[in-house]
Amino acid sequence: MVSQKTEAIVIRTFPLKEFHKIITFYTPDFGKVKAVAYGVKSPKSRLGGSLELLNHGTLIFQYRENRELQNITDFNLISGFDAMRSDFTRITYGCYFAELVDSIASEGITSPEIFDLLRTTYQFLADADDVPLLARGFEIKFLDCAGYGPELSQCVHCSSSMNRLPINENGVATRNFGMGFSVRYGGVLCANCKNRDGAAFAITPGSCELLKMLRRAEWERLNRIRASTGNHTELKRVLGSFIEYYTERRLKSLKFIENVL
Numbered sequence: 001m002v003s004q005k006t007e008a009i010v011i012r013t014f015p016l017k018e019f020h021k022i023i024t025f026y027t028p029d030f031g032k033v034k035a036v037a038y039g040v041k042s043p044k045s046r047l048g049g050s051l052e053l054l055n056h057g058t059l060i061f062q063y064r065e066n067r068e069l070q071n072i073t074d075f076n077l078i079s080g081f082d083a084m085r086s087d088f089t090r091i092t093y094g095c096y097f098a099e100l101v102d103s104i105a106s107e108g109i110t111s112p113e114i115f116d117l118l119r120t121t122y123q124f125l126a127d128a129d130d131v132p133l134l135a136r137g138f139e140i141k142f143l144d145c146a147g148y149g150p151e152l153s154q155c156v157h158c159s160s161s162m163n164r165l166p167i168n169e170n171g172v173a174t175r176n177f178g179m180g181f182s183v184r185y186g187g188v189l190c191a192n193c194k195n196r197d198g199a200a201f202a203i204t205p206g207s208c209e210l211l212k213m214l215r216r217a218e219w220e221r222l223n224r225i226r227a228s229t230g231n232h233t234e235l236k237r238v239l240g241s242f243i244e245y246y247t248e249r250r251l252k253s254l255k256f257i258e259n260v261l
């Protein structure tokens with residue numbers, strides 16, 4: 001048994017008997033870590049307040065290889081992202097991001113990029129003008145970090161380039177109309193190949209370009225990006241179906257967002 005220290009964000013909590021909790025952390029050094037916090041719900045526990053969902057801190061735990069549950073020694077709070085917590089919509093999206101990371105990230109596989117993405121997203125969430133657009137940005141960036149990022153630059157069937165849209169004399173992009181997005185093939189299909197997947201979604205060139213922009217953009221630039229209602233509808237459908245395909249389930253927090261917000 002070795003004592004380990006790492007930064008961590010609480011991505012799931014689950015009650016265990018009267019006073020204990022099972023906590024799932026996401027860490028840059030160990031990926032997903034599941035651990036028991038004994039007595040954490042007792043009024044005397046010094047860890048009680050710090051192990052709330054979405055808190056960011058320094059975790060010290062006793063690491064045992066091949067054990068499903070580790071033992072928490074200490075957790076020192078760095079940030080509770082208080083600005084995000086004061087707004088119901090933002091905290092609800094925050095919970096969705098945590099559930100998404102929990103559903104795809106496997107234990108034992110480390111990704112400092114996923115940790116950084118989660119931390120910087122929570123830092124920025126309070127300032128985002130368009131929270132659903134930030135959610136689409138999180139989804140595409142997370143899929144990229146997790147190795148599931150969709151192909152957006154060339155047709156996944158014939159490899160023809162989907163970059164740069166030639167503009168005609170009326171200022172309208174002339175190519176790529178009729179393109180589709182195939183969840184099964186993992187990316188865009190050009191108009192000629194769209195019927196290769198009968199379940200492919202229609203996606204406009206504008207929404208595809210927006211998705212590429214979200215994939216690249218730093219969070220600080222997000223408030224300068226504008227999305228139409230049509231872009232929102234398309235990207236939500238495309239990314240939602242893509243995520244459902246890889247997680248093999250409908251995420252509870254996403255259902256909540258659709259039904260309540």
Ligand SMILES: [Zn+2]
Nearest residue numbers: 155158190193
């Ligand atoms: Zn094609």
